[in-house]
Amino acid sequence: MSDFSTIDRLLQDFVDGGLPGCAMEIAKNGETLYRGCFGYADLERKLPVTEASVFRLASMSKLPLVTVMMMLYERGKFLLTDPVYTILPEWKHTTKFLINPNAYQEIVPTKKAVTIGDVLSMKCGLPYCNFPGHADSETLRVMQRRMQPLWDQGHFTLREQLKAMADVPQLFEPGEHWLYGFSSEICAGIIEEVCGKSIDSVFEELLFEPLGMDSTRSHYFGDIKERMVKLYALNENNEPPSPFHTPLDDKHLPGKEHESGWARLFSTTGDFSRLMQMLACGGTYKGQRIMGRKTIDMMRSNGLNAAQQAEFEDTYNAGYGYGYGVRTLIDKNRGNHNGSLGAFGWTGGFGTWCEADPAEGISIVYMHNTVPTRELYYHHRIRTAAYGCLE
Numbered sequence: 001m002s003d004f005s006t007i008d009r010l011l012q013d014f015v016d017g018g019l020p021g022c023a024m025e026i027a028k029n030g031e032t033l034y035r036g037c038f039g040y041a042d043l044e045r046k047l048p049v050t051e052a053s054v055f056r057l058a059s060m061s062k063l064p065l066v067t068v069m070m071m072l073y074e075r076g077k078f079l080l081t082d083p084v085y086t087i088l089p090e091w092k093h094t095t096k097f098l099i100n101p102n103a104y105q106e107i108v109p110t111k112k113a114v115t116i117g118d119v120l121s122m123k124c125g126l127p128y129c130n131f132p133g134h135a136d137s138e139t140l141r142v143m144q145r146r147m148q149p150l151w152d153q154g155h156f157t158l159r160e161q162l163k164a165m166a167d168v169p170q171l172f173e174p175g176e177h178w179l180y181g182f183s184s185e186i187c188a189g190i191i192e193e194v195c196g197k198s199i200d201s202v203f204e205e206l207l208f209e210p211l212g213m214d215s216t217r218s219h220y221f222g223d224i225k226e227r228m229v230k231l232y233a234l235n236e237n238n239e240p241p242s243p244f245h246t247p248l249d250d251k252h253l254p255g256k257e258h259e260s261g262w263a264r265l266f267s268t269t270g271d272f273s274r275l276m277q278m279l280a281c282g283g284t285y286k287g288q289r290i291m292g293r294k295t296i297d298m299m300r301s302n303g304l305n306a307a308q309q310a311e312f313e314d315t316y317n318a319g320y321g322y323g324y325g326v327r328t329l330i331d332k333n334r335g336n337h338n339g340s341l342g343a344f345g346w347t348g349g350f351g352t353w354c355e356a357d358p359a360e361g362i363s364i365v366y367m368h369n370t371v372p373t374r375e376l377y378y379h380h381r382i383r384t385a386a387y388g389c390l391e
Contacts, residue, residue, distance in 0.1 A: 060348035066325025125170030276363035
């Protein structure tokens, strides 16, 4: 067994090797075991990363999203077999692209409706469409054409985006394949319709306030903008990192004029550790029941068949399957993973990573914000070191 000084040395090595800054927290059964902050939140001003530093979560925002979805499911608000159109009526008549043996492509109705379970498990057949640009499929090209009027007007609501996407021909029959993509927006729309309020309000009511996640939101408030770490580009040839602007930051600005669908979240390692501890400890946090243990078990159960597993698994996700909104460890040897089977979590596109291990009551949260993320290098090392420190 290592001790936590091993993690200190590893994170300092990251910074010495060119990473601007990072933070990490490990907790077990409601108690913090390790908290570390290294490097700078702002290199130019020499502002260090601290426990108060706020990081962009990007796709790691899916953890609160799917957690709320599963909470609503266990409260009887919907079944995972329910068609999406029972909540979002514009999704009733879905189509797909069909390639005939002669290579002729046509648009035909899907045989089944997209279900809420399809959406939660990334099997709805629509890729992401965040910006105009190169499209490697006819589906994405159609999505871009549908989105262009919304992009042109400069701002748009989540519901406008969902209506624009509803009649896009999907890449495949719903449920047949695994494809990372537009499902998060559909989930956000379902939450808003079921609850009759904005997704931000639902997050606050069901998760952020009960867990004390005071620095986790979608839009800037208080001193959050000043506490947000600067986003940096990692350069080649040992050149120092350089500031990098992402238009996704604009979605955090308050006001309708900045609205563009669902804004991803920002958080601190301490805040996010509260959520992951709740998930690692069977749905409770500090004695408060947030959701059911069996619902979490369902959420982290692998739902991929052999073909879908091949579509999901890559070098980074080796040894994992995919449940409802999370990857879940199914093969420790294939994944070179020293944690427990059933450990689950996700990653964010700017370098954040998290995992909950219910077998041990352990949660691990790591954050940095760079492009590229170099996640295969950083994340697997902090994962191995974190589990190596546990008794």
